[in-house]
Amino acid sequence: MKKFVTWNVNGIRACLNKGFQEAFAKLDADVFCLQETKLQDGQLALDLPGYRQYWNYAQKKGYAGTAVFTREEPLCVTTGIGAPEHDGEGRVITLEYPNYCLMTVYTPNSQEGLARLAYRMEWEDAFRAYASGLAEKKPLIFCGDLNVAHQEIDLRNPKTNRMNAGFTDEERAKFGLLLEAGFADTFRRLYPGRTEAYTWWSYRTRARETNAGWRIDYFLVSECLMPKVADCIIHSEIEGSDHCPVELAVDL
Numbered sequence: 001m002k003k004f005v006t007w008n009v010n011g012i013r014a015c016l017n018k019g020f021q022e023a024f025a026k027l028d029a030d031v032f033c034l035q036e037t038k039l040q041d042g043q044l045a046l047d048l049p050g051y052r053q054y055w056n057y058a059q060k061k062g063y064a065g066t067a068v069f070t071r072e073e074p075l076c077v078t079t080g081i082g083a084p085e086h087d088g089e090g091r092v093i094t095l096e097y098p099n100y101c102l103m104t105v106y107t108p109n110s111q112e113g114l115a116r117l118a119y120r121m122e123w124e125d126a127f128r129a130y131a132s133g134l135a136e137k138k139p140l141i142f143c144g145d146l147n148v149a150h151q152e153i154d155l156r157n158p159k160t161n162r163m164n165a166g167f168t169d170e171e172r173a174k175f176g177l178l179l180e181a182g183f184a185d186t187f188r189r190l191y192p193g194r195t196e197a198y199t200w201w202s203y204r205t206r207a208r209e210t211n212a213g214w215r216i217d218y219f220l221v222s223e224c225l226m227p228k229v230a231d232c233i234i235h236s237e238i239e240g241s242d243h244c245p246v247e248l249a250v251d252l
Helices: 012-016 020-027 117-137 169-180 186-190 223-228
Strands: 002-008 031-035 052-056 066-070 076-079 092-096 101-106 140-145 183-185 217-222 229-234 246-250
Touching: 002 020, 002 101, 002 140, 002 217, 012 020, 031 101, 031 140, 052 076, 052 092, 066 092, 066 101, 092 117, 101 117, 117 140, 117 169, 140 246, 169 183, 183 186, 183 223, 186 217, 186 229, 217 223, 217 246, 223 229
Parallel strands: 002 031, 101 140
Antiparallel strands: 002 246, 031 066, 052 066, 076 092, 092 101, 140 217, 183 217, 229 246
């Protein structure tokens, strides 16, 4: 059984001061994926014995960025999705292993007033094409902050948030297209009726205190892997970021 973890750390340096190392040790993952590292090359030397580290940095300082820490050496590692217009923000890392591929992704936020929604739609189509291409070669596991709550069950206040960034009809429809492309939302497949299962809470409204959250961090897998998935766990007890870690256990 392999254990994967994804966590949007909202700045790895800040998270290191809020218990990251303790959470990392406790979760004891075979592969640990980060989003929103907010880091440039050379700014941090992270001591993680037994893990190989792969980073993808945004060109803009203090912005976006992803990382993957893995015990097993991959066959190859690629950054981005092969589209220059989308690959300057450090949003994707793909690791190929003998019998599957793993990808971490930090999907662009549509931002206040949906200022970036049009770009987000372009990204979604390009990303889906990239993921589908990978999945044609080997089963794919991908995880990360996808910046969308798919259904009303996935956030505390769906009616007041409709058409806000992360819960627009357009973003939700693009997520639906990902599922139609042959990927399973592991948590919702295992727990179709579970409510109040969230992975992000706004700092601005102290939403974590009342669990007024959103489920926007996911593990998606190729449909052929879904029968091998043992569990998908939301670790809402782990703090250190405005997101919490999500764990996937799968028999590979």
